Amino acid sequence: MSTxxxxxxxxxxxxxxxxxxxxxxxxxxxxxxxxxxxxxFEELLAEAVGAPYCAAVSSGxxxxxxxxxxAGVGPGDEVITSPYSFVASANCAIYEGATPVFADIDPETxxxxxxxxxxxxxxxxxxxxxxxxxxxxCELDELRAICDRHGLALVEDACEALGARYKGHLLGSHGHPxxxxxxxxxxxxxxxxxxxxxxxxxxxxLLVSLRNQGRLETSSWLQHGRLGFNYRLDDISAALGIGxxxxxxxxxxxxxxxxxxxxxxxxxxxxxxxxxxxxxHERSWFVYVVKxxxxxxxxxxxxxxxxxxIACAPYLPxxxxxxxxxxxxxxxxxxxxxSEDASARTMAIPFHARLARxxxxxxxxxxxxxxx
Ligand SMILES: Cc1ncc(COP(=O)(O)O)c(C=O)c1O
Numbered sequence: 001m002s003t004x005x006x007x008x009x010x011x012x013x014x015x016x017x018x019x020x021x022x023x024x025x026x027x028x029x030x031x032x033x034x035x036x037x038x039x040x041f042e043e044l045l046a047e048a049v050g051a052p053y054c055a056a057v058s059s060g061x062x063x064x065x066x067x068x069x070x071a072g073v074g075p076g077d078e079v080i081t082s083p084y085s086f087v088a089s090a091n092c093a094i095y096e097g098a099t100p101v102f103a104d105i106d107p108e109t110x111x112x113x114x115x116x117x118x119x120x121x122x123x124x125x126x127x128x129x130x131x132x133x134x135x136x137x138c139e140l141d142e143l144r145a146i147c148d149r150h151g152l153a154l155v156e157d158a159c160e161a162l163g164a165r166y167k168g169h170l171l172g173s174h175g176h177p178x179x180x181x182x183x184x185x186x187x188x189x190x191x192x193x194x195x196x197x198x199x200x201x202x203x204x205x206l207l208v209s210l211r212n213q214g215r216l217e218t219s220s221w222l223q224h225g226r227l228g229f230n231y232r233l234d235d236i237s238a239a240l241g242i243g244x245x246x247x248x249x250x251x252x253x254x255x256x257x258x259x260x261x262x263x264x265x266x267x268x269x270x271x272x273x274x275x276x277x278x279x280x281h282e283r284s285w286f287v288y289v290v291k292x293x294x295x296x297x298x299x300x301x302x303x304x305x306x307x308x309x310i311a312c313a314p315y316l317p318x319x320x321x322x323x324x325x326x327x328x329x330x331x332x333x334x335x336x337x338x339s340e341d342a343s344a345r346t347m348a349i350p351f352h353a354r355l356a357r358x359x360x361x362x363x364x365x366x367x368x369x370x371x372x
Contacts, residue, residue, distance in 0.1 A: 007309040008359050011185035011287070012352040014251050019243035026239040033234045041238035042195070044245045049162070049172030049180075051197035053204035056238060057211050060159040060181025060194035062231035064092035064129065066210050067177045067196060070203050071153030073098045077126035081157075082112045083318040083339040085131040089157045090319050098126065099329065102320045104336040108275045110134065110346075113338070114142035121146070127153040132161035132171060133316075135187075135286035136275060140166045140174060155179070159194070162187045163252045163284035171284075175199035182237075185352075187251055187284060188244040190237035254353030255285035261357060262288055262349075265364035270296070270371050288351035289315055291342065296371065298347055304370040305349075310363055315348035 026037050038056055046054035057063045073079055075097030081089045083102040090100035103116035110133050117128060128147055130138045140156070147154040158164070158171045159181035165171065172178045175198075180186075182193035196207055209216055214228025233241075244251070263273050272291040277283055292298055302312045318339045320331035333340060349363055 005309075008311060008350045008355075008363065010311040010313060010348060010350055012354070013184040013189045014244075014247065014254070014353050015189075016243070016247075018246065019240050022239040022243045023236055026235045031235055033232060035235040037235040037238040037242065038233060041190075041233070041241045041245070044242060045180075045195055046197060048170075048245055048248060049178075049197055050170045051172045051178075052199050053201060054195055054197045055204060055207035055211060056193065056195045056233040056241070057207075057231045058194065058233055059192050059231075060157075060179055060183070061088040061091065062211070062229070063179035063181070063194040063196040064088055064155070064157060064159075065095050065229075066207055066231065067129075067155040067179060068092045068096045068098070068127070069210055070177055070198075070206060071127040071155055073126050073153075076124060078122060078124045079127045079129060080117055080120050080125060081129040081319075082131045082133065083320045083336040084110050084316055084342055085133055085157065085319060086159070086316065087319055087322060088159070089129050089131050090325070092129065093127075094328075099124075100319075100325075101125070102318075102331070102336050102339070104338045105133075105342070107338050107342065109136055109138075109281070110275070110342055111136060111138040112143065114139050114146060117143060118146050121150050121152070125150065125152055127155055129155045129157050131157040131159075132164060134274065134289055135161045135164050135284040137161065137164050137166035137171060137281045137283070144176070160186070160286040161284050163248065165282040167280050168282075172197040177203060182241060182244075185287070187255065187286060188241065188248060190233065190241040190244070193233050193237045193241065195233075251353045252284060255351070258351060258353065258355045258360065259285045259288060261360050262351075262364070265360055266290065266367065269364075269368055271367070285351070287315065287348045289346050289348050290367075292345045292347065292371075294345065296345075298345065301367070301370045302347060305363070305366050308362070308366045310366055311350060313348050314343075315346055316343060318343045 079093035156178035
């Protein structure tokens with residue numbers, strides 16, 4: 001997968017003949033939805049993350065939305081989440097008429113700072129959406145303790161963190177509902193898709209009904225027991241997911257090796273590489289995000305690399321500063337200074353499981369010359 005002089009994209013899925021075979025099998029069977037591939041994918045995914053139950057859904061966003069239903073979030077409630085995340089971490093609360101409340105992040109892990117979460121709790125708080133940003137596990141024990149103390153639901157947005165471990169245990173196996181996402185830049189892709197895993201059978205039953213237009217286990221096709229959604233994952237996508245799960249270990253190992261090479265190649269440059277693992281946190285590599293030194297013109301760096309055919313992107317903007325958030329909730333600069341500082345300085349560089357060493361060398365060289 002080397003492109004000695006060609007363009008180097010930001011991400012690329014790992015697709016192979018086995019994926020094609022599995023997808024074709026579904027197409028030839030004619031059972032494109034509600035066939036056997038969905039349950040098989042769920043079974044394998046549950047096993048891969050050590051979760052008792054798994055409900056596949058049409059996207060990570062859909063999964064987070066359903067988690068809000070599990071938590072009983074509704075109008076007038078507040079849901080605390082991280083400003084340094086993808087918008088879906090906060091939008092899921094808004095879909096249910098609740099108000100997102102942003103607690104600031106830790107400057108190193110870029111995940112929610114538990115002390116900031118504790119300080120953000122009010123009598124209206126109903127849930128915390130804890131994000132494992134860039135695949136680095138959040139402070140689950142501290143966050144769970146806060147939730148237990150205040151009677152809040154804990155929902156994990158593990159959309160970027162398939163395969164990561166907290167305190168030695170895979171994310172998804174900790175009992176509370178956790179959502180994964182399978183857009184093509186993720187560790188595992190189904191095209192579009194997602195899944196919610198949980199340790200609770202009752203939650204699984206509710207998820208299965210809600211994603212399928214509120215049908216009950218006992219309902220016939222046009223009988224609906226509650227207001228639901230069409231958040232089903234189709235069988236073509238599920239089949240692709242099965243192919244991806246079969247090689248998940250190789251995908252994760254490849255990503256880890258590429259990250260290790262970047263750490264070497266970028267050492268000595270005036271930038272911070274992603275925070276290292278420790279005994280409690282084992283990252284699953286999703287993107288490779290570097291933090292530039294203060295005063296560096298990030299846009300100029302990005303343009304410079306683009307001129308060499310290397311795709312980079314500012315990553316991530318703080319959610320509370322998105323225009324619709326400012327307009328609707330009156331959020332502004334200064335609400336979460338750590339997140340805002342990170343947002344001003346972080347950028348994603350090309351990253352995927354099969355990125356060739358020569359391409360990484362080109363990226364590192366281009367960065368070196370852009371930062372001089
Ligand atoms: C942290 C986070 N949350 C939620 C999502 C939403 O997932 P999807 O794009 O599958 O709806 C994503 C994916 O982009 C994500 O990175």
